[in-house]
Amino acid sequence: MNRIKIIFFFFFIAQFGFAQTAPPADLVSIEQNFKKLDVLGSVLYVAAHPDDENTRLLAYLAQEKHYRTGYLSMTRGDGGQNLIGNEQGELLGLIRTQELLAARKVDGAEQFFTRANDFGFSKGPDETLKIWDKEKVLSDVVWVIRKFRPDVIICRFPTTGEGGHGHHTSSAILAQEAFSAAADPNRFPDQLKYVQTWQAKRLLWNTFSFGTVNTTAPDQFKIDVGVYNPIIGKGYGEMAAESRSNHKTQGFGSARQRGQAFEFFKTILGDAPKTDLMDGVNTSWGRVNGGEAIGSEIEKVRKDFDRDHPEKSVKSLVALIDKIDKTPDEYWKEQKTEELNNIIAACAGLWFEAYTAEPTYALGDQMNIRSQVISRYGLNITLNGLTVIQHADNTGSTSDFMEPMAHYDLPVTGKDKFIPANELQTFSNDCIAGKISQPYWLESPHPIGTYEVGNAGNIGNPENPDAPMVEFTFQIDGHSIVFDRKLAYKYVDPAKGEIYQPVEITPPVTANITAKNYIFNSKKPQDVEIKLQSFTKTAGSITIKPMAGWKASPEKIDFTGKNKGDEWAVNFEVTPTGNQPQATEMEAIVEIGGKTFSMGIQHIKYEHIPNITLFPPAEAKLIDLNLNIVGKKIGYIPGAGDLVPDAMKQVGYDVHILTENEILNGDLSGYDAIVTGVRAYNVNPRLAVEQPKLLEYVKNGGNLVVQYNNNNGLATKNIGPYPFNVVNKRVTDEDAKITVLDPQEPLLNYPNKITQDDFNGWVQERGLYFVGDIDPNYKAPLQMNDPGEAATNGAVIVGNYGQGRFVYTSLAFFRQLPAGVPGAYRLFVNLLSKPKNQP
Structure with a gap:
């Protein structure tokens, strides 16, 4: 049985982040690291x-x-x-x-x-x-x-x-x-x-x-x-x-x-x-007492270094360990000991790492760990110990700067395992998954300005300092040297070869609510789908936390016989009772073995960075909204970082992503509105070719809504039927006063009457990259400004062209709609809704 020792793990031991898996050991890295070893x-x-x-x-x-x-x-x-x-x-x-x-x-x-x-x-x-x-x-x-x-x-x-x-x-x-x-x-x-x-x-x-x-x-x-x-x-x-x-x-x-x-x-x-x-x-080493002799020794080792036989430097490097250990400056002793140890491993041809057999483990389950070691030159090296270090539990820190950690000592065959020359040694062991791998700064809700960090010792770290790692203890030429290696998941991709990714420690079951916002426009109930995923063999139940003004049915849904990898969906019917608030946070709660979890799972995957897994709250927003909708079919041209189509679908629109062929050769007259996504004219150079067709759609009676663009790198400056310029002007105060310049403008009255209340609760900003030099053929119905600045009317412009309508808006709908801001939904629907009697 693994022996677990709970200790207090201080931040300065964790070293501002994870140890790296198998750092570079090529000659370039060795020579650069030799130079670094000599600089303090x-x-x-x-x-x-x-x-x-x-x-x-x-x-x-x-x-x-x-x-x-x-x-x-x-x-x-x-x-x-x-x-x-x-x-x-x-x-x-x-x-x-x-x-x-x-x-x-x-x-x-x-x-x-x-x-x-x-x-x-x-x-x-x-x-x-x-x-x-x-x-x-x-x-x-x-x-x-x-x-x-x-x-x-x-x-x-x-x-x-x-x-x-x-x-x-x-x-x-x-x-x-x-x-x-x-x-x-x-x-x-x-x-x-x-x-x-x-x-x-x-x-x-x-x-x-x-x-x-x-x-x-x-x-x-x-x-x-x-x-x-x-x-x-x-x-x-x-x-x-x-x-x-x-x-x-x-x-x-x-x-x-x-x-x-x-x-x-x-x-x-x-x-x-x-x-x-x-x-x-x-x-130089002269900054610490007794350091001159160390500097001289390092210079001698560098001078004697044989690029064809780096292993010949190991004995001299190991001899430096005791000398650096006697350095009275604890800071430089710690830094230079780590650097020296890595040079020794590189010169000795000593490679080692630890990885898990599977990419994902549930909290409390047994993790299968494989540790591998190879000594390429056959020097006098033994492996004396393997220890898994990870957070002991999921209960948080015991003080502002301490973390309880668990040490799992893993057995090595024989007390001291000699590593033979150029023979890969593999050790398979198990330990318990100790803490959900949530980014530490996202573990708690936070205000707008700063993240809430329970353990202040984590501050400064780019990643979780308490993620699982394996400690390797070697005896090299008579000296005990300890190395850490971040625990990863390793696999082989048929096209890309060997791949390393972070190992994920998850809740037993995650619950992802299908939509981020649910828009209620009447007392009619809606189905809320929750997608569940099991990461272990388990049984339990899921409920919707009671909410004032809302009823969820059924009260509880049980599940049994679930195995690791199982995915299924459940549905709750949510009904407003008549006295519901305008916005309510809905929370799904999973209960397993008397413990509750309220976490979803989200993966972020891009080629240029490691996979990211996080566990957002299993929550969604219920929005009681007095919303009139005209029209149904929307054509959408995607921009950058754009979640607006999902918000439009939640309201009830049929949203179709337009292709270039459909724009240039298709019949656009069937769309009640066509919308370009945020920064579409910055990221899609083909819009310069497609723009005449879009304006032709407007001229023939269509409604084109263009969301904000950066003023640099526009595919075309002729975005609208009449001139205007995109300028670097914005209103950053999300509570900035809004002045209605034209109360009769249809954009503010059809199909929803827009009032000052619709500008309450906005997030981050009102808008960005407003427009200037506005042609008189446009109307600008809104005016706003940050405190102490002149008012601007460049947030929304609207102009009739032929039988249709063109709208350009710099308001930050791309932030407001995903955030569930009620008034932003009402105003955006108005942008999509051209009155039938309007030319």
Whole structure:
């Protein structure tokens, strides 16, 4: 039987994220890591979003200067748009987290985050810091600084607003305050049980020249980061492009840059650099007591390294273990011991990993683990132990910075298993699946500004630090060395070969409610379908949690005899009772063995990142809506990140996705309206060819509704029958006052009378990329503005053309409809509904 020892697992043991499965062991990596082993310096780059980081500078710092280099992004990019799929909000943040991790694998930096949520575009830091809860996010920045201990901190943006976005400016404000706060024992003293105060040498602003904004100057400190690395065979402009091109949801594929390229810096706090970024910082082993001798030994090992026989360096490398272990600086001892151990494994030809037999296990079930080891040179190496480390249970942390962890010691044949030369050794063991693999920042509901994180020690991590891993204990040349390997699922795809994906630990049964919103327009009941999936052999029941004003029938549905992999659906009839609120959250609850679960399951899969699995609440929204609908058949031309068709179907429309052939050669007269998705004119260049046919449809009596587009990269500027320009103007306050300029406009009266109440409860923003230079043939019935700004009427324009009607709207329906905002549904239906007596 496995022996389980519950211990308290501190954040600083977890190391800001997972250990990697079988890191690179090629000669290029070995030689680069030799150089890094000899450098004791660190730099932290700070900005607001995925894609804000200067990938060329990060690559240069990490792989040319060999500093420990990190990027701290305030947010995970949750508030942006998605150019490759329909995910929005938290789901988009999950994708962009993985895109950043993919970028860091290229440029060699590490990735960190705060709890701040990207709530959408912000026009200034006052709004941003209020919504984020400045003190809370500042504590996160201080925590990362104290843990990472950067010698130099670099901001991407200034505190004076040239970065444009309020999040950008806020990231600089927080970095500047954290520079001093991290060194102050009176600031966030609860952290000091686990980390020490830290004073960086300097805070710099990496000035920039973007478009018409140039903040660089000849008198600023500068470095040439366009140099060539002959070991890697690339310059840092080339690496930067490869890194940045991982930001695929933002369409940031980049061309490789080659040759000289200067980065400029302005000193914000601390001593200004004169000749080097690290002026005044000893980045050699001389910075720690007794380190000079270690540095000399490392230099000797590097000099004697034989590229044809790297195993000859193992004995000398192992001899360094005791010397580094005697280093009094605990931070650098920890960093350099890990680096040294990885070099030893690479030079020894020691490869090892652990993977599960299946991709998915239910909480509490037995996981089948296969650990593999090979020693390619046959050195004196034994495997002394295998231990699975994972979260002990699903009850949460025992204090703000502690996590209860379970250690499962797995048997190895013989007390000390000698690893013979170049013979793959496989060990099969079992342990219990200990915690549902939900991203830690999504475990609890959260307000708009920040994620709720129960265990503060998790903060900073890009992924769950308590995900299962296997600890390998080896005896190498007489020294015990411990390595961690992230537990993964490995399989062979016939077309792609060997594939690694994260192992999933799930609830016993998940419940996915088919629709996100259910629109009720009368007292007529609706069927609510719930799709259930079992991940273990089980039996239980499912219910709808009682809701005021609503009745669900039946009260309970039992299920028995379910096996792993079974999927089935159940239906509840939900009826409004007459006194229901306008919006109600409906929750499905699964009960198994006296325990309840209320979680769905969602998979996000893209080729450029690992599979993402999360377990959203098993919830949907019931919306009691006084809604009149005219027409039935809608033609839709998809855009980017577009969930509007699903919302239209829920209302009752028959939505057909139009092909180019249907647009160019088909009869469009049968559609009551044709709608283009968000940013369709940015992502679909064929709309330039299709546009004349769409305008012909309008002229012949049709109703064309065009949703917002970015003003850059339009397929055609002639979107409408009369001129207008898309401009970078938006209203970010979702509660901004709406003024009706033309109360008689049919758009606001047919088939639903739009009132001020219909603009209540909007989320994230009113709209973006409004229009200007509006031709007099259009009417603009609405006016709005953010506080302190001039009013604009570019949110909705409507114009008659021939026998039909053209509508352009920059209102953020793509956010409001999936969020179930009642008034947005009523107004959007009006856009789709051209009165019959209108020309």
